[in-house]
Amino acid sequence: MMNICREDSGKGLDMKKLEVGTQGIHVISDEAPLEGFQMLKQAGFSGCDFGLNSYLQNYTLYQFVHNDFFNKTDRELEEFFAPHKKASELTGVRISQMHMPYPICVPKAPQEFNAYLQNVVAPQSLKICAYLACPYIVVHGFKLARELGSEEAEWERTEAFLHTLAPMARERGITLCIENIYTDVGKHIVEGPCCNARKAAMRIDQMNDRYGAEVLGFCFDTGHANLVGIDFEDFLTILGHRVKVLHIHDNDGISDLHQIPFTFSRDRGNRASTDWAGFIRGLANIQFGGILSFETAPALVAFPTEMKCHTLKFIANVGQYFADKIYDLS
Amino acid sequence: MQVSLSAMTVIDLKAAKKYIQYTANAGFQKIMLDLGLFCSGHALENYGKNTGAVEQEELSICLKRFLEQCGEKTFRIDTMRTPHLAWNTERTDLNDLMFRIAKESIQCCEVAGSRNLIVQPLFSGIDKESVWQENYSYLLELGHLAQQSRICLLLENQCRNMNGHFVRGVCSDVDEVAQWIDALNEALGDEVFGFCLDTAACNLCGQDMGEMVVILEKRLRSVLVRECDGLYESSRLAFTGMNSHGCGMDWAGLICGLRRMEFDGELIVDAHDTLRGFSPLLREQIYPLMKSVADYFVWQIEIERKIKKYSAWILFGAGQMCRNYMACYGRKYPPAFTCDNDAGLWGSFVCGLEVKSPKVLRQIPQDCVVIICNTYYKEIAKQLRDMGVVNIETFNDEYLPRR
Numbered sequence: 001m002m003n004i005c006r007e008d009s010g011k012g013l014d015m016k017k018l019e020v021g022t023q024g025i026h027v028i029s030d031e032a033p034l035e036g037f038q039m040l041k042q043a044g045f046s047g048c049d050f051g052l053n054s055y056l057q058n059y060t061l062y063q064f065v066h067n068d069f070f071n072k073t074d075r076e077l078e079e080f081f082a083p084h085k086k087a088s089e090l091t092g093v094r095i096s097q098m099h100m101p102y103p104i105c106v107p108k109a110p111q112e113f114n115a116y117l118q119n120v121v122a123p124q125s126l127k128i129c130a131y132l133a134c135p136y137i138v139v140h141g142f143k144l145a146r147e148l149g150s151e152e153a154e155w156e157r158t159e160a161f162l163h164t165l166a167p168m169a170r171e172r173g174i175t176l177c178i179e180n181i182y183t184d185v186g187k188h189i190v191e192g193p194c195c196n197a198r199k200a201a202m203r204i205d206q207m208n209d210r211y212g213a214e215v216l217g218f219c220f221d222t223g224h225a226n227l228v229g230i231d232f233e234d235f236l237t238i239l240g241h242r243v244k245v246l247h248i249h250d251n252d253g254i255s256d257l258h259q260i261p262f263t264f265s266r267d268r269g270n271r272a273s274t275d276w277a278g279f280i281r282g283l284a285n286i287q288f289g290g291i292l293s294f295e296t297a298p299a300l301v302a303f304p305t306e307m308k309c310h311t312l313k314f315i316a317n318v319g320q321y322f323a324d325k326i327y328d329l330s
Numbered sequence: 331m332q333v334s335l336s337a338m339t340v341i342d343l344k345a346a347k348k349y350i351q352y353t354a355n356a357g358f359q360k361i362m363l364d365l366g367l368f369c370s371g372h373a374l375e376n377y378g379k380n381t382g383a384v385e386q387e388e389l390s391i392c393l394k395r396f397l398e399q400c401g402e403k404t405f406r407i408d409t410m411r412t413p414h415l416a417w418n419t420e421r422t423d424l425n426d427l428m429f430r431i432a433k434e435s436i437q438c439c440e441v442a443g444s445r446n447l448i449v450q451p452l453f454s455g456i457d458k459e460s461v462w463q464e465n466y467s468y469l470l471e472l473g474h475l476a477q478q479s480r481i482c483l484l485l486e487n488q489c490r491n492m493n494g495h496f497v498r499g500v501c502s503d504v505d506e507v508a509q510w511i512d513a514l515n516e517a518l519g520d521e522v523f524g525f526c527l528d529t530a531a532c533n534l535c536g537q538d539m540g541e542m543v544v545i546l547e548k549r550l551r552s553v554l555v556r557e558c559d560g561l562y563e564s565s566r567l568a569f570t571g572m573n574s575h576g577c578g579m580d581w582a583g584l585i586c587g588l589r590r591m592e593f594d595g596e597l598i599v600d601a602h603d604t605l606r607g608f609s610p611l612l613r614e615q616i617y618p619l620m621k622s623v624a625d626y627f628v629w630q631i632e633i634e635r636k637i638k639k640y641s642a643w644i645l646f647g648a649g650q651m652c653r654n655y656m657a658c659y660g661r662k663y664p665p666a667f668t669c670d671n672d673a674g675l676w677g678s679f680v681c682g683l684e685v686k687s688p689k690v691l692r693q694i695p696q697d698c699v700v701i702i703c704n705t706y707y708k709e710i711a712k713q714l715r716d717m718g719v720v721n722i723e724t725f726n727d728e729y730l731p732r733r
Contacts, residue, residue, distance in 0.1 A: 145538075146582070146583075149586065149590075149730075150540075150541070150544075150590070151538065151541050182536065185576065185577065185578060185579065185580040185582075185583075186571070186572070186573055186575045186576035186577045186578035186579070187573070187575040187576070187578065188533070188536075188559075188560040188578035188579070189536055189560075190533075190536040190537070190538060190580055191536050191537060191538050195538070196505075196541075198505055226495075226497075227536060228535060228536030228537070229489070229495075229496065229497035229498045229502075229534065229535030229536055229537070230497070230498060231490075231497065231498050231503075233458070234503070252495075253495040253497075253561075254560075254561065265493060265494065266492075266493055266494025266495045267493055267494030269493055269494070271493045272493060273492055273493045273494050273495035274492070274495070275492050275497065
């Protein structure tokens with residue numbers, strides 16, 4: 001493990017080695033959140049990606065069913081998340097990014113169902129985000145290109161939705177982050193919303209210009225990018241400072257497996273089939289200053305429960321490796 | 331729109347005559363001569379290691395022999411394709427050879443009277459920072475030669491091998507490609523460069539083909555229509571990759587995109603891997619299917635262009651296809667009414683259109699078209715012709731945005 005301090009390597013004082021974060025799912029429980037935050041701390045994480053999607057799961061949404069979690073009053077929501085907030089403060093593991101429940105627009109769902117997601121769940125998510133002092137929340141774009149006939153028409157719908165949240169986001173100092181996601185044809189994964197870096201950059205700038213604040217940013221998802229063969233370095237470099245948060249995870253290029261980086265190889269050379277070197281160069285190019293956040297919760301399920309702490313530590317070590325490499329290149 | 335069959339479907343050069351005959355019998359009038367037929371990726375990979383095909387024979391000699399085998403079958407060869415290095419090549423020392431081969435390919439185009447040459451950009455052994463500069467020099471030099479010969483060079487999207495996983499390679503970013511083509515054409519003062527979209531490369535990288543072609547606009551001169559499973563490169567017949575979840579290739583997206591950008595170039599069908607999968611005894615029967623698939627693509631892509639050339643429209647059919655016409659084109663190309671053979675529907679309304687008896691079609695003006703919105707196309711077209719209707723077009727709702 002490399003461990004370069006900034007003084008030793010002669011970097012400018014403004015250069016800091018990146019911190020590492022991971023998902024709270026399978027670690028932090030609502031019953032005893034402090035234990036989970038402590039476990040993250042001990043493993044070497046200083047950031048937590050707190051997903052609200054576990055409170056309203058996507059498989060139910062695809063069946064046009066939702067629970068009433070987000071019907072809580074503001075006070076009830078604050079009471080519910082107060083232990084999480086306290087645990088975060090006590091451990092120093094800050095909630096560095098969140099994930100809104102997804103999809104936030106279910107194709108073919110009744111209009112009132114999507115209206116509930118967009119008019120109730122989404123703003124409630126922002127309130128929780130603000131309460132937990134989290135600066136970024138990831139929002140999935142609508143998957144409607146096939147229905148509407150073009151990606152432009154699809155974006156218009158997503159943009160209209162984002163406009164409903166932007167004033168609240170500005171008011172509460174939150175940046176909504178759109179993410180590169182995928183869709184599929186016959187189970188073969190192909191690019192979905194926000195997979196064109198140039199368009200995403202232009203749209204983010206337009207939105208932020210309009211509101212005079214960074215209400216919109218980007219979440220770069222390495223696993224999704226790998227599934228659709230995106231060039232990590234180019235994509236990150238084009239988006240530049242607009243990249244606010246990361247979803248770091250790995251897969252075989254076929255399925256969205258959310259495993260630990262360097263897990264997969266596709267030939268007998270046994271070298272990684274995901275372009276992690278390009279990822280490192282890309283983040284160095286843009287002088288990324290956020291948190292190296294892993295979205296690898298499924299790995300905690302794949303490994304035996306008894307190994308959870310070790311697995312978390314290993315993920316943190318991989319993050320530390322990235323941090324070192326990016327620091328070297330920056 | 332032009333349709334060609336890739337000459338890679340000549341599975342066995344020793345039996346070329348037979349496959350050429352199959353091609354002619356199926357109704358193809360053009361072939362795209364992939365010079366990889368004479369100089370394979372495998373041969374390039376082994377170049378200099380042993381007596382490879384490249385060293386043994388020049389492409390022009392191979393071409394001459396091939397044309398002789400075509401004999402009386404006078405196919406037009408509008409487009410050729412340079413021999414290609416495999417995306418997972420380990421050779422980083424062949425760029426000079428590739429330049430020589432590309433120059434030979436231009437000469438081959440001159441011999442066969444071809445107007446387009448699909449060119450693989452340089453990628454092997456070139457780092458990311460130098461890829462444009464290296465290709466600019468290479469392509470500009472080729473461009474000068476092509477310009478003299480009045481040949482258009484079509485760049486083609488490539489995959490990059492990431493340790494066995496194909497990801498987006500050189501010329502896969504169509505925004506960048508558009509810049510490349512514009513810069514090269516500006517330097518040459520002429521439209522020497524265009525683009526050929528390889529659908530299999532797109533599918534391997536999960537790219538949205540429909541959006542890509544819209545961005546490319548008129549730079550897109552040809553589309554190499556071949557299917558793969560998204561994991562390995564292959565050239566299968568379109569629509570054959572069906573599984574229980576559907577077709578793993580976004581043909582709907584491509585068709586809609588080509589329709590949106592009013593594609594009027596060349597569709598090149600390549601299905602040589604599908605052919606190879608069949609016994610030589612069965613292969614002949616695949617050729618008519620390949621032709622039907624090509625014709626189907628053309629029909630689907632040209633649906634809107636055919637409709638928009640008229641100034642007045644009448645529909646035939648009052649079912650779901652009529653409703654889908656109205657949803658997609660009802661505002662752009664509003665029909666006066668619709669007809670149906672079902673007398674029970676006469677006088678009723680569908681999407682605001684009155685349903686009338688077909689008899690009224692005997693008095694429609696000359697500039698009016700009757701658009702058949704019913705899958706009994708042949709039968710209804712005959713009925714209309716028998717009634718003296720001249721302008722008859724067909725509509726289909728298989729590949730429409732679900733508005």
